[in-house]
Amino acid sequence: MRMLIYKFLTESEVAVSLSDVENNFEKSDRTTLYRTLKTFEEKGIVHQIDDGSSISKYALCQQGCHCEIEHDLHLHFHCTNCTATTCLTDYKIPKITVPNGFVAENVNLVVKGICDKCSGL
Numbered sequence: 001m002r003m004l005i006y007k008f009l010t011e012s013e014v015a016v017s018l019s020d021v022e023n024n025f026e027k028s029d030r031t032t033l034y035r036t037l038k039t040f041e042e043k044g045i046v047h048q049i050d051d052g053s054s055i056s057k058y059a060l061c062q063q064g065c066h067c068e069i070e071h072d073l074h075l076h077f078h079c080t081n082c083t084a085t086t087c088l089t090d091y092k093i094p095k096i097t098v099p100n101g102f103v104a105e106n107v108n109l110v111v112k113g114i115c116d117k118c119s120g121l
């Protein structure tokens with residue numbers, strides 16, 4: 001099962017939501033699929049993306065990724081036309097500084113607009 005979901009993620013060009021996974025594996029129950037994604041996330045195989053659409057999406061991490069601020073975190077692009085969320089892994093999130101006493105654990109930077117497929121540019 002895990003291998004199948006992993007394969008599905010590698011073949012998907014854009015970030016997938018739990019319902020995308022469900023639709024692809026109709027015979028499996030939701031809990032199993034959800035747990036598998038969570039396990040992947042804990043192991044650093046995928047990262048969760050909050051693209052502002054209130055649906056969590058998941059995308060594969062690059063090799064050697066630890067989802068660390070300053071090293072691995074990249075921009076995400078959310079297309080308002082086709083709703084696809086894409087990892088822009090070459091575009092790292094710049095160093096974020098927070099005031100003394102604040103501890104940053106996660107940074108989520110989503111750019112919204114029209115993706116390359118929709119813009120036709």
Ligand SMILES: [Zn+2]
Pocket residue numbers: 044046047061062065066067068072
């Ligand atoms: Zn990662």
Ligand SMILES: [Zn+2]
Pocket residue numbers: 079080081082083084114115116117118119
């Ligand atoms: Zn699009």
Ligand SMILES: [Zn+2]
Pocket residue numbers: 047049059074075076086087088
């Ligand atoms: Zn990403």
